[in-house]
Amino acid sequence: MSGRGLFWGSVAARFCRAPAAFTVSRRPLLTSPPSRAFAKELFLGKIQKKEAFPFPEVSRDELNEINQFVGPVEKFFTEEVDSRKIDQEGKIPDETLEKLKSLGLFGMQVPEEYGGLGLSNTMYARLGEVIGLDASIAVTLAAHQAIGLKGIILAGSKEQKARYLPRLASGEHVAAFCLTEPASGSDAASIRTRATLSADKRHYVLNGSKVWITNGGLASVFTVFAKTEVVDSDGSMKDKITAFIVERDFGGVTNGKPEDKMGIRGSNTCEVHFENTRVPVENVLGEVGGGFKVAMNILNSGRFSMGSTVAGMLKKLIGMTAEYACTRKQFNRNLSEFGLIQEKFALMAQKAYVMESMAYLTAAMLDAPGFPDCSIETAIVKVFSSEGAWTCVSEALQVFGSSGYVRDHPYERFLRDSRILLIFEGTNEILRMYIALTGLQHAGRILTARVKELKRGNVTTIMETVGQRLRDSLGRTVDLGLTGKLGVVHPSLADGAHKLEENVYYFGRSVESLLLRFGKTIVEEQLVLKRVANVLINLYAMTAVLSRASRSIRLGLRDHDHEVLLANIFCSEAYHQNLFTLSQLDKHSPENLDELVKKVSQQILEKRAYICTHPLDRAS
């Protein structure tokens, strides 16, 4: 394998570590959530029904408890938070921060024994819907607890939890997560900040600079990742990343001025510098040399909440936009009477429904006992919701026409605020690679023997495969048990269920072909990996909406017919997208234009310019 191949292989391998080693103390969840990760099995053409059906159920007691938290928070956000002022002044007012603290929102997932609310992931997702109404506040709170203090909850010792969590939960101390550096963004493993053990072995001396740190100017407690020398298993000294809890009061900690950002302007983002900061050895978070795993576990566990946060914002936006469309007249008709405007509402509702369904399904998976590795699912939720936010906000702004483009209205702010979602918490490019590589690695482990036999030319395996492909090409009926006698999908959604089953089956077949065709070199095939990820995102999304809509029908929930419509439209569109994408995965299909695309981009990048001659130029 090439050097670059090794790089990607090791990235996938490092990412693939399951977070099972950590223990978290939180409220027991009374739902009946799925107990194992689901997405990986889709790579094998299988649907683990039990993992995603029925849709997780919340007990009445738990629902009451959630609503008790949600009510006052919703009241505060709708009546008191001035998002326009926050955006214009580039700062969340102190009194707003104080109120957020008094509502307990700085300690949502901190266990109750340390003064927090101890919310489950499901409850956290629900509150996220409300908090998402102001993007600057949502990012500030997420940086504090979803990443800033999360490492202490996941990997901290009893002493570290007792020392830090109470004041972080109350908001007396604000936390920040310091990973990114000027030369180390997506490639987080390449950080240069260094922590050197002092001669008396009682401190690490920390030196380095971090950039783009949310809450960097407000925080007094930082989770910092730095390179440390560790003795490797072969006895040699190696540089490995270690995570540290660093207090501003340790000395040598400074921050730059807040970045002048395009959106989420009220959140504080700045550089943070550490100069000979003495960090006691007791402040190592997790194991020395185990920092990369800590960082990935923090990021993997937090991403799912973007689904409900964005859905909360979109639900509000749909209401505001519908109000306008039903009153603004052009050509003597309300905008709402035009098909092209109506279509935008169906799209926005569909995206909100899908991301909400995936967010709560994933939250329940994370709440399940045993802490299954849901890192693919959480990455899917993040990619889908961030792109859904961008698309929907842009469509909503289009409905408002010119009024959408001015600062007197909030729509341009929504657009500016939502753009960051595709960049931070792992860029969507990196997460697509992660989704595809992690799943392919899982499939590869299970299919190794079969792929080897095929490569060796084992006649029986080859004949079996040829027979299978022949049956596939004739068009087979795929039945993975979603409907019928032991079915889990309601009959009104049978068409969507059959589409999902067919897509899953052929996805599994494609995965096997790709492993056979590329082997380990698949890590270099980003255009292939992107398609693998895109199909998987759709498959998980189809599963989530079918599961949720089936539950809604079963319980006779209000407006379940509307849900069925959304689920059916989504499944049908996703099915056709998947068919096209799967066909593109075949190198010889006319839909696959990869070689042409690569040629164009290579020519541009070689010249670092647009190449075509101006249309008015002449040959002579």
Ligand SMILES: Cc1cc2nc3c(=O)[nH]c(=O)nc-3n(C[C@H](O)[C@H](O)[C@H](O)COP(=O)(O)OP(=O)(O)OC[C@H]3O[C@@H](n4cnc5c(N)ncnc54)[C@H](O)[C@@H]3O)c2cc1C
């Ligand atoms: C407002 C804001 C808040 C932030 N908060 C924090 C924080 O609290 N803590 C923290 O540590 N960091 C934070 N970040 C940093 C953020 O997580 C990084 O900016 C992000 O990880 C991307 O790194 P980068 O900007 O260096 O981009 P790069 O890594 O240079 O990437 C640039 C582009 O290239 C793509 N790319 C990179 N590598 C590959 C590849 N191998 N294959 C294909 N495409 C690739 C990326 O997807 C991206 O589109 C924040 C950033 C912003 C803007």
